[in-house]
Amino acid sequence: MHEETRPIAVPAAWLLAPALLLAILVIAQPFAVNVIGVMVLGAAHVLCALRYLAGRVSLAAGAQLGRQLAIFVMVMALVRAVTTLDAGLGHHLELLGSMAVIGFACWLGLHGRLRYLAVGLVAAATALSLIELPWYWHLLAHGHNLVPLIFLWDWARRRDRSLESNQPQPRSADGWGGAGREQPGSLISAGDAARVFLTWFVNNLSRLGRTSKLVCLPARSSAPRRLRADTAQAHPRTSLGPGLKFALVNLIWALGIPVLILAGVADRFINEVSPDFVTRLADPAYVLASTAQPHSSPEMAVRFLVVFTYLQTMHYVVWMVFFQVVGRREIGDLGQRLPVVQGWRFWALALAVSVLVWLVYASNYYLGRQVYGILGAFNVYLEQPVAVWLLLTMLPSHWTTDLVGRLGRS
Template identity: 45%
Template structure:
């Protein structure tokens, strides 16, 4: 790597590593409070900002029919999350089916020849295994969602910092995988506060917060470590979508705004503010209801990023293995 290439990734990589150091300590000190309050205060805004970048990333590459298909995917999954509010067990299974379907269709649209059938077979096997172990599927799903930004960080460096994609990704793996591994190994135990503040207990059962991050049947100490790891990665998730890509992804955001000027500039800020305030209003009456409404909105981020992440990863394959959709995505930005 040349000296100019090293300098081109030094600032963004250093900024993310510094943020990781600070936020890992914060998450260890107050995992319950940050997990509960963070999603309440920043959740809606992060979903909308992430969705804006994701849509801008592919707006110049997808055709009208594929664009409508993406919108239909997202809309359907939002409906599924409405069902989850009424019947969590049914909703979880429907969402599992929907997620696997989206990934399979995205791979089918992005690949050519026998590779399509190979990936489809893999998705079917994963889906079947997940149905057999639904609690484990949701544990892996919840934590892996916080790691999806790694795909887009690699993609950004590949396009905007020529020759630095691999190096930038390796540096990001330090905060995305290295620090969580240290947390789970017990290195942070000396600074972890395992007690939930009283105000958290007034909003939601701390056992629910712990259980949502811990693997099934985990002992209390391991469960708290998983909560700290999840809370830390949740904070980094916010940093990447709400700060990094809003600054470094100006070209992608600009592409979306040129296509849809009605949501450009201050108008988008107004939308973010209005939706955030509305959801905060629901939280004010009931934290559980606020989380349910947020989860419905959150489907936009989760199920838009899945197919786009598939296409972005497929862009690393030889052109002969992929369709025009993937080649256009690889060439844009």
């Protein structure tokens, strides 16, 4: 059965089942999974993520923006190389570069005053991050592992739309129906509800300086029309569409399990002792410090190690398995212009890069982590702008640019 026609429970199970197994494994051996996992899978996951990300954005972005993104990620990889020589300088440069690309993405994705508002918020976040730099790196390290949630939601929403476009729409007694038309009995979707509310909020916000009265959501307008429908005549599609259900299931493994671990529910089962073969590779104190919050207690440091290792491994599963299966269309689009990303050529390249990184790890674990960090910049800093544009697709179309519109429709 084709991926787009399977029940949404199938891809949800693909992710939830390994998440539960990985949570048990990581709780039992957090040091081993952390150290060995990044050594074995890290380099290959970067290439897998890059080919899906590039394929997802390539048709919407165009050649010129594609070149700009390529230059940017290469600059950020160079910044990480600087970090290996001067950690303080490199961390400051990477923070500024990361915020610059987020601001750049907002500028390209929004219209008018919203551009300035978004860039202002990014500037404020940059200033705060410079003040609290250790906290910024802590949040970036853990937050990066959650970025695939945005792409999972994007995939599920596009899958829903593809299925709807392939289904005949019945015509009702009042003349509604047909492709692209709203059924009067169907309930409003989460995305439509967000657009209606945001439009209403901004319209009222603009009135605050002129009047003390706020307008209500219009009783008879095209946007919230489905909210007024008689549920007795509801369209078979429910308000919690399959895509939204899929996103909610992902929150179980992405947020629910980490929250329970950080709350101490699994403390009695966590193995806090690093195996001897791992200790010979890396200092356990270094492994703990790389994931712990600033000024963390030993207890919380271990919990954050478990959470980070679990989410990092799920991060690998999502990019290396899930999107390589369901993202064949995006990969195929990119492969028409770049054949090396398809078939055996890609996997041969991934193996070759992995072997080179493994050789560096074999000589020195810490040097291997530095090389992996430089390689990982390509993944991290391509994710950021694409994720911003995908999130902007939730806004009303007249607030966003054609770039966001093309990405939302593709």
